Amino acid sequence: MKMHYINNKFNYKKNLRIKKVKEFLKITTITIIMSISSSSSAKENDKNTSLNSTTFNSVLEFEKNFLELNKKEDTIIINDNTLNTKETDNQVEEIVEDNRIPVALTFDDGPGKYTDRLLDILEENGIKVTFFVTGTGVEAFGEATKRAYDDGHEIGIHGYSHTSFKKMSIEDIQSEIDTVYGLLTELDIVPTDLVRPPYGSINNEIKENLDYSFILWNVDTLDWKTRDKDAIIEEIYNSIENGSIILMHDIHETTVDAVEEILPELIDTYRFVTVSELFSLNEQELEKHKSYRKVKVLEKVEE
Numbered sequence: 001m002k003m004h005y006i007n008n009k010f011n012y013k014k015n016l017r018i019k020k021v022k023e024f025l026k027i028t029t030i031t032i033i034m035s036i037s038s039s040s041s042a043k044e045n046d047k048n049t050s051l052n053s054t055t056f057n058s059v060l061e062f063e064k065n066f067l068e069l070n071k072k073e074d075t076i077i078i079n080d081n082t083l084n085t086k087e088t089d090n091q092v093e094e095i096v097e098d099n100r101i102p103v104a105l106t107f108d109d110g111p112g113k114y115t116d117r118l119l120d121i122l123e124e125n126g127i128k129v130t131f132f133v134t135g136t137g138v139e140a141f142g143e144a145t146k147r148a149y150d151d152g153h154e155i156g157i158h159g160y161s162h163t164s165f166k167k168m169s170i171e172d173i174q175s176e177i178d179t180v181y182g183l184l185t186e187l188d189i190v191p192t193d194l195v196r197p198p199y200g201s202i203n204n205e206i207k208e209n210l211d212y213s214f215i216l217w218n219v220d221t222l223d224w225k226t227r228d229k230d231a232i233i234e235e236i237y238n239s240i241e242n243g244s245i246i247l248m249h250d251i252h253e254t255t256v257d258a259v260e261e262i263l264p265e266l267i268d269t270y271r272f273v274t275v276s277e278l279f280s281l282n283e284q285e286l287e288k289h290k291s292y293r294k295v296k297v298l299e300k301v302e303e
């Protein structure tokens with residue numbers, strides 16, 4: 001079975017519930033088997049009694065929890081015959097598949113003084129994003145840069161001085177990028193070949209002459225302009241779609257506030273991944289000398 005991403009919040013939730021019940025059944029079964037096998041080998045009567053009561057309690061507990069779970073779930077889970085089927089490795093894999101809609105959050109112009117708090121929030125929500133760092137940001141906030149990398153986020157380059165590439169010679173752009181690469185390497189960070197041109201400003205000459213993939217965006221949260229948490233949240237809600245590359249800036253406190261509020265609301269529906277992951281999930285290669293606003297979404301359908 002291949003997964004499909006479109007409008008399948010429901011499937012994802014259902015799958016998660018099935019997974020939970022299955023995990024529960026597995027643990028309970030193991031507990032019962034262990035209790036029975038140790039109680040039959042025990043010699044003393046009192047030990048036997050206590051073990052038998054453990055077994056009995058496990059069964060009661062199991063029954064109680066299972067009923068409780070079923071009560072909360074809709075009828076689909078109760079009627080789902082995968083629960084009664086003997087599991088093969090394949091079936092288990094099928095059930096834990098992540099069917100949320102993949103999108104990529106990207107943060108430019110940092111790191112800055114709010115980056116560390118942002119990293120806490122991302123960690124709490126268990127998601128990975130892409131940072132397009134500036135050289136000046138890395139110099140001023142080396143620790144946050146290193147933490148972002150160590151936490152598993154993707155590091156791309158946003159120039160050294162945030163000068164528009166169109167206002168520089170090819171040599172100067174290359175030299176800026178090299179400088180940032182050098183700064184990152186000093187921090188034991190392996191940067192990607194992803195570059196986000198400042199202001200999204202790029203032309204064919206730049207693309208042809210520089211050996212990077214240029215990542216633009218299709219959702220601009222306008223966080224740099226509004227500096228308003230609710231406005232940022234509204235922009236995200238209005239524009240987020242399958243395969244989106246979302247532009248934000250971790251140098252603004254209101255941006256971090258917005259992320260903190262919105263992630264728990266969106267995380268059941270959207271799978272937040274790095275830019276590279278967004279492309280690989282959609283089986284699209286990120287080529288050098290090209291620019292991208294979003295990923296070409298692969299519509300996967302069940303077979």
Ligand code: NI
Pocket residue numbers: 108109158162198199
């Ligand atoms: Ni920028």
